[in-house]
Amino acid sequence: MEIKVIKDILQRNEFSADNIRKLAKENKWFLINVMGSPGAGKTSFIKAMINTFKDRFNLAVIEGDVASTIDAEEISKLGVEVLQINTGGACHLVADSINEALLSLNLKKATVVFIENIGNLICPSSFDLGENMRVVVSSVAEGDDKPYKYPIMFESSDVVVLSKIDVVEIIGFDMEKYIKGLKAIKGDNLKLFGVSFKTLEGLTELESYFSELFNSYFNRK
Ligand SMILES: Nc1nc2c(ncn2[C@@H]2O[C@H](COP(=O)(O)OP(=O)(O)OP(=O)(O)O)[C@@H](O)[C@H]2O)c(=O)[nH]1
Ligand SMILES: [Mg+2]
Ligand SMILES: [Zn+2]
Known part of the structure; x- marks a missing residue:
């Protein structure tokens, strides 16, 4: 008897990610996948970006959380279009949900997402979201040893x-050790802020x- 195997989950994700790339290119969207540990400051980073750029560029946010709409409510107060994805337990976002989110957001052309x-x-x-940057x-x-312990996240x-x-x-964070760990992974490609x-x-x-990056992507002086 032949045994049927369901298509590899990563392969399926790649297919969806390719769709997103196509959609993003057609609409000149710039997608930024913001990753990091719980509480690292992902929402704080996005809020800072919104405050700086909301008068200059079209912006939108897709919020991924296991549960709750806490972060989406915070973002929405800043007057930016936001959509919440609750994974219900899954510990990462997949391209399928981003595809759906992008379609239901009804975004303008030339938007930073x-x-x-x-x-x-x-x-x-490990999950390509069809993004332009990570x-x-x-x-x-979290400590100065994170690049040593989680190299793939930093590498990607x-x-x-x-x-x-x-x-x-207060933490006793050793900046030299942290940068050394990052350089071992990224070499001269390290962009650290x-x-x-x-x-x-x-x-x-x-x-x-980011100002330079967005200006050049949207061909502005
Ligand atoms: N002192 C200090 N606190 C910060 C900084 N950035 C973020 N925080 C605080 O750290 C906590 C978590 O920040 P968030 O931006 O919510 O982190 P997050 O990565 O979005 O967290 P999750 O969505 O829960 O994974 C909040 O209480 C922030 O106010 C910072 O640079 N300095
Ligand atoms: Mg958050
Ligand atoms: Zn996961």
């Missing part, structure tokens, strides 16, 4: 946002990086 992934340093990095938000509070991200730099002293979403330290550099 922030996707807040589920708080998790492991499997979200940002990992890693906080000082284009930008590392190290948040909570206001508590470096140390920021505090509390004191706003380091935000100017982060904002000018």
